Amino acid sequence: MAANRIEPQPFPRCWDDLIGHHRLRESIAIAIRKRRLGGSLLFVGPPGVGKTSAALLLAQTILCRRNSSADMNPCGQCPDCAQVRAATHPDLIQVAKPADRSLIPLEALIGPVEARLQEGFCHDVHMRPMQGERKVAILHDADFLNEEGANCLLKTLEEPPSDAIIILIGTSEQRQLPTIRSRCQTMRFSSPVGAEGRELLRRHLEAIAGEGEPPPTLSDEQLDEAIELAAGDMQVAARLASGQSGEIRGKLLSQLDTPVPDPVIVARCINEHLNEVSKKDAPLRRAALRDVCAIAVQHYRSRLRASARHGQFDHDCARRLDRTIRVFREIDRSANLNTLIDCYAADLTLATTGDRGAIG
Known part of the structure; x- marks a missing residue:
């Protein structure tokens, strides 16, 4: 049994x-x-x-x-x-x-x-x-x-x-x-790349499109971008490629590109996105926050690669990347999302990893 x-x-x-x-x-x-x-x-x-x-x-x-x-x-x-x-x-x-x-x-x-x-x-x-x-x-x-x-x-x-x-x-x-x-x-198991990665992502898009609804028509470049942005997480990539998290990307990156992100604007941006996805469904809201973090992780990784090409290391960027990665673990632990978002936004501003010992 x-x-x-x-x-x-x-x-x-x-x-x-x-x-x-x-x-x-x-x-x-x-x-x-x-x-x-x-x-x-x-x-x-x-x-x-x-x-x-x-x-x-x-x-x-x-x-x-x-x-x-x-x-x-x-x-x-x-x-x-x-x-x-x-x-x-x-x-x-x-x-x-x-x-x-x-x-x-x-x-x-x-x-x-x-x-x-x-x-x-x-x-x-x-x-x-x-x-x-x-x-x-x-x-x-x-x-x-x-x-x-x-x-x-x-x-x-x-x-x-x-x-x-x-x-x-x-x-x-x-x-x-x-x-x-x-x-x-x-x-x-590694995330497939190239033609296989695009085919797998298309299957995920068909699965989330709903019965009787066609999946979005996307170019190979758009599919590859979604896979890269999601760092191989096909579930996140499908939501990004379907447009569920497309609008927030520009708003969020405009803040992440600044030397000192404004915590109020960052928190408001994230909360608005979560409310657009769902105001009450906790699993959907957690998934939406994962999408936001996937965008931030890819952004900070790109910045670190760019600084490395010039023989430099951006310590603030590395700490903000670490902090973003910690959010995934906190989401999995079912942390209170409102508190988590506020702490995350503040830690991005301070460029801290957010390591609070047993709490963080």
Whole structure:
């Protein structure tokens, strides 16, 4: 029985449809053929590049009983494949961070207090497969494990059942505890570039356009610019390319270009953008703030590269870049957005990293 209900997500029908990860696909295929695929895997890379799609394709490959997993060609038609795609397969365990929580709750990993180790992700992994010979367990949002939650996983990751494959999905190795990294085989997903990057971004644009609505028609140059501006984060790139965050770019950059940004104007600019996106929906507002920070990060990176070409180092610019990057972590921690924006605007003016110890 799955540890919690995960809504089915669209993902490529076959490995050939997975964009931009040919080497990873081949590595997985070789490992399966040689029976060397690790029991505990860690998929890391920017959001939207295909980590979840690859994990679900691997689950479908392992659980399909019509075609051998060594062929890397799940049939997509048998009951097992259909259940994987519908997120209802009894041997596919999925756990993710609830939308209203800042961390993956402990009960999702080891069960509620009254049923410790009798429910949850770790318990379900050790249960015998119900339908076939193998089972696959996917832990989404591994970035949001606290130390206690990560410690609950250590024994399971170190000694996974012989009939199970465990996949953790995160955005970077640095956001995982060393004890987690040391117990997993890490597979790094990079953001596709060139024609593959544009094709992947077009798919994201189709996904957010809505049913019956055509995605925006954009040139290759516009798509490349959005990918660069988002630093490879395809979810942010799709919002930037769709125009959802286009208007704020000029307003924000006019302030970021000044030697001392005005904190009142910066905060007002950001708040106006968030209110245009949504006045009440917290996830949408957090996503909009991520877009703003993506614009600022790319701006400061460009300035640092320009100063480096002249043999100089802009200390203020580097501190403002660090401060902007810290905002992403604070967004993930569900910090109060109004307070966060005010602190960020003030810290940009002072050119400080905003490091406030345990608070920052």
